Amino acid sequence: EEKETVKSENKEVLIQDARTGLTVEALKKAILNNLFYVQGKYPEIATRNDYYMALSFAVRDRLLQRWTSSVKQYLEGKNRVVSYLSAEYLLGPHLANNLINLGIYKEMEQATQELGVNLQWLIDKEVEPGLGNGGLGRLAACYMDSLATLEVPAIGYGIRYQFGIFEQDIRDGWQVEDTDNWLRRGNPWEIARRELNYEVKLGGYVQHYMDRDGRYRSNWMPELTVKGVAYDTPILGYKVNTCNALRLWKSEAPKSFDFQSFNSGDYNHAVNQKIICENISKVLYPNDETISGKILRLQQQYFFVSCSLQDMIGIHLRQGEKIEDFNVTFAVQLNDTHPAIAIAEMMRLLLDEHDLEWVDAWRVTTRTFAYTNHTLLPEALETWDLELFGSVLPRHLELIYEINKRFLDEVTIKVYGDHQKISSLSIIGEGPRKFIKMANLACVGSFAINGVAALHSDLLKKTVLKDWYAYSPEKFSNKTNGVTPRRWMVLSNPKLTALISEKIGENWIKHLDELKNLEQYADDPEFQKSWMQVKLEMKQELAKRILGKTGVKVDPESMFDIQVKRIHEYKRQHLNVLHLITLYNRLKQNPKMDMVPRTFIFAGKAAPGYKMAKLIIKLITSVGDLVNNDPDVNHRLKVVFYPNYNVTNAQRIYPAADLSEQISTAGKEASGTGNMKLSMNGALTIGTLDGANVEIREVVGEENFFLFGLTAEEVTQKRNEGYDPYTYYKSNKELKLAIDQIASGYFSHLDDKIFKDLVNNLIYHDPFLVLADYESYVACQDKVSEAFRDKAAWARMSILNTARMGKFSSDRSIREYCDDIWKVKSVPVHLNGDS
Ligand code: OX2
Incomplete structure (x- = not known):
């Protein structure tokens, strides 16, 4: 707790003025002052942006006080x-993050409420x-x-x-x-x-x-x-x-x-x-x-x-x-x-x-x-x-x-x-x-x-x-x-943060290793229930946003299977799509089959000049159009491309993930950091032995991680031997069907040209070994589906993922540097x- 004091008549006097004070009263005064003296408005005519600015300047004043002290101290020492x-x-x-780091989120919430405005509404205003x-x-x-x-x-x-x-x-x-x-x-x-x-x-x-x-x-x-x-x-x-x-x-x-x-x-x-x-x-x-x-x-x-x-x-x-x-x-x-x-x-x-x-x-x-x-x-x-x-x-x-x-x-x-x-x-x-x-x-x-x-x-x-x-x-x-738990847990997942802190206190926010104290509750049915309840609520919130942004109605009870990152061939969003098509075909062939319902959520930007990446987006949305509107599927599969993936949207998506897709060709993803954020928020990973996946699997335990695919060494070896994707295409029925459908225009109103480059690239070149890893990926996904049926076991794995992520705090990385x-x-x- 910050206390600013001056000595006056030999008494310690607490200063809580509008520029530095951290109490609700001081914050209220600051907002009104800024509204008047910075924005030139009185409350009745102030816009949402006026309020956002007034609030932000109130927060900035408090940062500046700390900044000048920091500079002074650095120079003197x-x-x-x-x-x-x-x-x-x-x-x-910046706004919400600064409120958290200043430790005045609650105070600001109350201050704004007393002024008749909603804090979240202002936070959402920030570009x-x-x-x-x-x-x-x-x-x-x-x-x-x-x-x-x-x-x-x-x-x-x-x-x-x-x-x-x-x-x-x-x-x-x-x-x-x-x-x-x-x-x-x-x-x-x-x-x-x-x-x-x-x-x-x-x-x-x-x-x-x-x-x-x-x-x-x-x-x-x-x-x-x-x-x-x-x-x-x-x-x-x-x-x-x-x-x-x-x-x-x-x-x-x-x-x-x-x-x-x-x-x-x-x-x-x-x-x-x-x-x-x-x-x-x-x-x-x-x-x-x-x-x-x-x-x-x-x-x-x-x-x-x-x-x-x-x-x-x-x-x-x-x-x-x-x-x-x-x-x-x-x-x-x-x-x-x-x-x-x-x-x-x-x-x-x-x-x-x-x-x-x-x-x-x-x-x-x-x-x-x-x-x-x-x-x-x-x-x-x-x-x-x-x-x-x-x-x-x-x-x-x-x-x-x-x-x-x-x-x-x-x-x-x-x-x-x-x-x-x-x-x-x-x-x-x-x-x-x-x-x-x-x-x-x-x-x-x-x-x-x-x-x-x-x-x-x-x-x-x-x-x-x-x-x-x-x-x-x-x-x-x-x-x-590493990644900062302040933004990627405290800020983006307040409910999970509260649940964790209720059990183990708040120390973990600065010392992420302390999350391991959660392990003792991994088998506790009550805790599992609360844990999965938070997950469900985060999925419900995301479902609302998805409906608003894309018009697609998704079931929050279904498995949220999430791949969010830049669109790149080496990250293999198309491998994910091949699995999705495979599930769709299984349902079409056997509409009565008992399938674990899944919502496939993709998000990510393609470089404007990267044709293949843009084509992969079109493939995702095309498959989605067909699958989402097919009555045979009966809501057991949904496909969403969530537009404009950025930090703001990432904060909303991570807490709602059940499954984190980290499926790059082994040896190609240097580290990945989305993998860490998703796991911290209780998602289980399906992934290759690539980048930081290797270390994530090491700490969460191999029984809590879905591993598939060639190793980096095997990838190199395969390339050296003269990799021929066509033999994989020919010899796997489900794979061949999926690719033939893409090629024939099944997902594109019978337009058989649109995905031609993508298909030819896959069956004749396949530089990132999508076809070589397909079988192992689909088999692993089948295990994921089976695991999801056992709610208690899933909850346990989810809790253990979060509990064991201490290593991936950016505090640890920075300490090493x-x-x-x-x-x-x-x-x-x-x-x-x-x-
Ligand atoms: C990315 C890497 O692709 C990613 O694996 C890594 O986690 C991230 O950097 C942070 O280290 N441009 N972006 C990257 O590398 C380059 C070059």
Whole structure:
């Protein structure tokens, strides 16, 4: 409990004012004040948005109080700071999360109620900042929450996209994209720091000369200079005073007009320059796990990295420290290779702007950065065409050549004559056109390299980063992903949270391992009943939303079989569909059969340019149209495609899941994090031995996990032997029927062309071994159905899943990063004025 006190006439006096007070009265006063002084309204004429803003500013005031205290404390103590560089942050709505972390959810509920407005109604008004694609961006958001909760001094750096991930609508069964204008009604959670801005050069050429002291110098003459302006969002930890900054950069023109052009009458040129500059932070690239190779993307990456490093150097020098000690002040984590250009930019800043010698600059750089790899998919490993790269970053191209030359000299001594190794370690790829390999740049320049699940880290060492592992094994480690229980349990599943806390207290919210205290109730029939009652209520709520959004009526008593994530061939939503069609065919052949009723729920966005992914969505909706309207099925099967999967919708879906589909081809999903959130909310998993599934199965116990499919090793072996999907298609009757139906237009009003590419891809190529895993998947699903009939046994497994998920708190992940990689410590924050 926060108490703010001042000494007055030798008495401790409690201050509960409208800006900082946490009581119902103080909150009421704050809301009314903001309504009047910020929104300019009195209650009778205030809109829902006015109330949302008034409430949010009331919460923000309380965050700012903690934020300024945190900053003050960090600076005074000269503490080592974590700097997280990420091109994406998939934050989700702030309001409810901040109420929870401040510990004033109940108080605010009462305050709003007394003012005659409903809190949930205002929470639902928030437009979430969708500044990320999927797991990678959401991980960054969970990590920011845990850093603050563990009281670690940290800054998150990224891009303030004006338009985040597109909004998805389904029309005629197809995905259509709409722009995400999230800033339309203003953003109460950010503070523009106009005074915090940096110039970033782009394009042009480099001049070389000798200065008066005989020092060789480079002078980058850019074609364009843009300005980055800082926008800060406070990130408060759970029931602590630590409030860190998420600092996102907005690009602008350095001056509003190019006056030279303007005065000489070239108005268009002047305005165009402004547009070009503003374009850099305009829109998030909607590709998950695929590189785009576009100039604008490289500009975005460089833009935010350069602003961030200039900002960090400024902070470091203002502390009175020497530039040579930069790595003592900051540990900088690269969230995949998107910010890897930081390594060359750090060198440029140290050499060209701060006059260090090469060896000193390289020493500082390689003690500063650590790199997290998030994927083994070859199509996701970033490369840049060398010529394109040089046209945007001519100075960095020179620096990369030099870094590479020095590095390869060293390599050559070690692996003399092994040209294969040398070319695999080289930052520059040779081919018809040369290219820059960003993963290699990240590896040379970092002191630590990690994967995001045990299997993934292991495969990294054996495959894509094999030669790097052989070269510097000491850099490698694993850091299994985690998710924050504050958002993914407390906020999204308040009823389950209350039930758990009733039994074991509230400590688990900060120490998730304590969930294991629930195990003792797993066999308790009363507890099982309450547990399943919460599940049912969450399913009823979701059913209502489904009806509203899609018009499909689903039965909350049926098994909610859920696959929600980006649509990607490697995640194999089509394998799920093949099972669905198989169940449908069984029912058609035997309408009287006793089948466990299932509701198949899919959600996820497809990259707008990813044809096959979009076709998979159309397949799901087409099968759904037929199945949902077939009287023979008699409501035993329902298919839902829930549109516009984002953080807000994920929060509503996870608590309602009975079955969590984690069915990627083994070796392809680096970790997955939806798998953790679903399991925490009591869903059982059907999954392959892939990513974090392996570790989830380990902790929940193999008897509480539905395993199927080839292992990563078997997948590789099968490919090497010459995998032929056609033989699987021919030899399995149910599989053949399902595929033939798709091909013949059975689900598409007899249109036999629409799914042709998908079908041909499956039976002739099948790069993700859907057909090879089909039989094992369907057999496993049959076991799932049988298990679901035994309600008590299912409840037990569900409880044990939640009880054993402690490991997958992002608090555990962050603690490991802090101890093993960043070497940073907690710094408890006291409120200013607090004793
Ligand atoms: C994702 C991975 O696909 C996913 O498996 C992982 O859980 C997540 O990152 C967080 O680590 N883009 N998105 C990812 O990797 C890349 C690249």
